[in-house]
Amino acid sequence: MAKHSHLPLKRLEGELTRRKPPGFGGNPQRNRGEHGPKLAQEVEAVLEEFKAAPSIEGVDPSLILRIEVAGFVDEGEWAKMGLVVLSEDQNKTLLLFATDKELQQFRKRLASYQGPIPAGQIGPAYAGLIEAIESVGIAKAEDRIGSSLSSLGIEKPSDFKKETDYLLDIELFHPGEHEQANIFVYRLENALKAHGGTIHNTYLGKNLLLCRVEASGEALLAALDLPEVAIVEAPPKPDLSFDDIEDASVEDTPAGAPPAPDAVVIAIIDSGINSGHPLLAYTMKSSFIAMNGWVDADEQGHGTSVASVAAYGDVSGRLQEANFDAPFLMSSARVVDEKGEFPTDVTVPDLMEKAIRHLHEDSGCRIFNISLGDPNLIYDGGKAGSWAGTLDELASELDVLIIVSTGNQKGLAGLGEDILKHYPGYLLEPSSRLLDPSTAANVLTVGSLAHTNGIVEEDADYVGVLPVCEADEPSPFTRSGPGIRGMIKPDLVDYGGTSVWDGPTMKLVGGGTKKSAGIWTFHHKPVDRLFCARSGTSFAAPIVAHKAAILLEQFPDAPANFLRAMLALSARVPAAAESILCALSPRAPLDVCGNGVANIDEAIASDDNRVAFFTNDEIGLDRFAVYEVPIPKLFQTTKGSREISVALAFDPPVRRTRADYLGVTMGWRLIRGASEQDVFDKFRVWEKAEGDPPPFPKRNECKTFPGSQIREKGTLQRGSFTAKTDMSTYGDRYFLAVWCRRRWAPKEVKTQRFSVAVELRHSADIELYQAITVPVPLKVTL
Incomplete structure (x- = not known):
């Protein structure tokens, strides 16, 4: 079938402004005589407790309030009282840094609320603010225990053993100013020092203040009492595995x-790449070594295997063709030691930022593969991890595509042969959720499918050698979403091998032990052997990196949002995976497979009966844009299945201390059977402060899967509309309305960049591309 260039998506003239939300909203009814005095007493109790807190080396403690709210309070209203929002959780609990340690403006508003109702007003002064507040207090030590500490047997402060030394990450609230941040660090440093503890490394990012500390339980108990401490977590550990097959040299x-x-x-951020491998040596562009004293080599083998897949895609296919012409250059960032561990004296966010910035600036890397994850930090539906937050900020700031594996499941061996009856149900259990940093919103998260069932002919001689799954079904070790805010994660899946139940040994085995269960990669010791088989999401992610590089090669100036949108637009969930997961729940395919497997041929070009339109655009916050989608008669009336798919990708500011992780949200609607004027008029009259975009009659709004409520939780939004009957009553112009909403984005953020693509696909062999691009000649009557 002929290949054609994708077409531009036409934006129609006109821009629509949405009314901004008020300062307050959704407050419960209050008894002023009870509510005002209650809050006033709580504020006075907070000030008494604060004044009793000791200074550290002459530096007074920070006053950080813990305020529970029942309604919406705009950030600007807190700022008027000298309160800076540090954190907000899903339960509407805010932590605020007080620049005024007497809380004068806050107390003044409380007094006015309790005083006479001002002339000309219906209610008391500052009622919107005060009645939105449930309670005022100060955070306690138990609020600062992170979920990853459970891997150390620590659920509460008293679980720390005073004489035991710990290596931990302590996150401090980021006050927004470097000078104040340094004061926070100084207080922590001296609190630890008083008990023999020390800070090895401090990472001060745009929104993250993190310290890697080594201290006794006694010192950590002192740190937990500091108001500046946000949370204490165990340091991330790479989820690398290094089993290997017997000699598989060629x-x-x-x-x-x-x-x-x-x-x-x-760029491969991993255990390093063995540049001495004869099939990788001529691809190497540069390398970055995270720590002095480390050698520029892959001592573990993981990074070399990952790099081989990123460089060549299907290594087995290349081997069969005896073709190792290299299309892409490779850069390496070694971030783990010879034992496969992160360095103890550097935080992982600091490590990642240095590696990504260096390779981006020094070597022009725009595609980064990170096949690493923290097995101690399984996403539990709360806030994003610090590692994920750092990747999101870098992806947006540098306009780079970061690809992250979901991580593997390590506890499957405990299921024994019961895995055969529990698969795939256990993939939806909480223990199977994503590992940090694969929850990141602005990256591509990749899970794994099985390329085969892992069984070969000689297995017939052994009773009990059984497949866990079949080809095109989820790999037994893959992890599932949803991600932050309930967004669809993983974004994509690809083929990372499988696992097989080996009855004779009573073990669950993957590609590292049984080569038929793994995909082919390069071995890091080419003197011993050139190739090895691997199983894991670690090896599915670089296949997506390889596809992204092919797409970037075709569109060298494309932004990262375009790469994400086009890969998602081309993706499909294999029928086998769809069938086995739909039996669990309608949403299961989304949570395990996301948008599916990207088809790189379709991502880079249109066909005769499949046409893609795209645009890389920018939109003002709290505004709308409308695009025209031409629907030719041939598409409307030819018998067969018709599909219209839309993919939107954007990279908003993020902040992991906010209940709403995304500072900006976007969405889209596909409208049919309406005029251009109808679409614009409908949006112009929308005046709701919050809620969904304006509803259209059911006949006019194309029903897509997944629906908008699920789709719009994320930053990569793909949905499809399918029709099997004549569509001619709806006209030859559909409209794509794209909206953008400010959540908490800073005032200096005025616009949001994005990429959006639309694909028309028909099951019949029709000349759709020609119908769209070649004008229909006018009939001339003589």
Whole structure:
């Protein structure tokens, strides 16, 4: 079938402004005579407790309030009282840093609320603010225990053993100003020092203040009492596995042609790459070593295997063709030691930022693969991890595509042979949720499918060698969503191998032990062997990196949002995976497979009967834009299945201390059977402060899957509308309305960049592309 260039998506003239939300909203009814005095007493109790707190080395403690709210309070209203929002959780509990340690403006408003009703007003002064507040207090030590500490047997402060030394990450509230942040660190440092503790490393990011500390339980108990401490977590640990198959070397495999000097560069952030491998040596662009004293080599083997898949895609196919011409350059960032551990004296966010910035600035890397995750930090539906938050900020700031594996499940061996009856149900259990940092919103998160059932002919001789799953079904070790805010995660899946139940040994085995269960990769010790088999989400992610590089090669100036949107637009969940997961729940395919497997051929070009439109655009916050989608008669009336798919990608500011992680949200609606004027008029009259975009009659709004309520929770939103009957009553122009809403984004953020793509696909062999691009000649009557 002929290949054609994608077409531009036309934006119609006109921009629509949405009314901004008020300062307050949704407050419960209050008894002023009871509520005002109650809050006033709580504020006075807070001030008494604060004044009793000791100074540390002459530096007074910070006053950080813990305020529970029942309604909406705009951030600007807190600022008027000298209160800076540090954190907000899903239960509407805020932590606020007081620049005024007497809380004069706050107390003044409380007094006015309790005083006479001002002339000309219906209610008391500041009722919107005061009645939105449930309670005022100060955070306690138990509020600062992170979920990852459970891996150390710590659920509450008293679980720390005073004489035991711990290596932990302590996150401090980020006050917004570096000078104040340094004061926070100074107080922590001296609190620890008084008990023999120390700070090894401090990471001060845009919104993250994190310290790697080594201290006794006694010192940590003192730190937990500091108001500046947000949360204490166990340091991330890489989820690397290094099992290997027996000799799988291939003799005399010829090296191929090297990449062009200006080829796309893929960065691998991992255990390093063995640049001495004969099939990788000519692809290497640069390397970054995170710590002094580490060698520029892959001592574990994980990074070399990941790099081989990113460089060549299907290594097995290349081997069969004896073709190792390299299309892309590779850069390496070694971030783990010879034992596969992160360094103890550097925080992981600091490590990641240095590696990504260096490879981006030094080598022009725009695609980064991170096949690492923290097995101690399984997402529990709360806030994003610090690692994920750092990746999201870097992806947006640098306009780079970061690809992260979901992480693997380590406890499957405990199921024994019961895995055969519990698969795939256990994939939806809380223990199977995503690992940090795969919850990141602005990255591509990748899960794994099985490329085969892992069984070969010789297994027939052994009773009890059984597949856990079949080809195109989820790999037994993959992890599932949803992600932050309930967003669809993973974004994509690809083929990372499988696992097999080996009855004779009573073990669950993957590609590292049984090569038929794994996908082919490069071995890091080429003198011993060139190739090895691997199983894991770690090896599905670099396949997506390889596809992204092909797409970037075709569109060299494309933003990262375009790469995400086009890969998602081309993706499909295999029928086998869809069938086995739908039996569990309608949403299960989304939570395990996301948008599916990207088809790179469809991502880079249109076909005769499949046409894609796209635009890379920018929109003002709290505004709307409308795009025209041409629907030719041939598409409307030809018998067969018709599909219209839309993919939107944007990279908003994020803040992990907020209940709403995204500072900006976006969404879209596909409208049919309406005029351009109808669409604009409908949006112009929308005046609701919150809620969904304006509803259209059911006949006019294309019903898509997934629906808007699920889709719009994330930053990569793909949905499809399917029709099997004549569509001619709806006209030859559909409209795509895209909206953008400010949540808490800073005032300096005026616009949001995004990419949106639309695909028309028909099951019949029709000349759809020609019908759209070639004007219909007018009939001339003589």
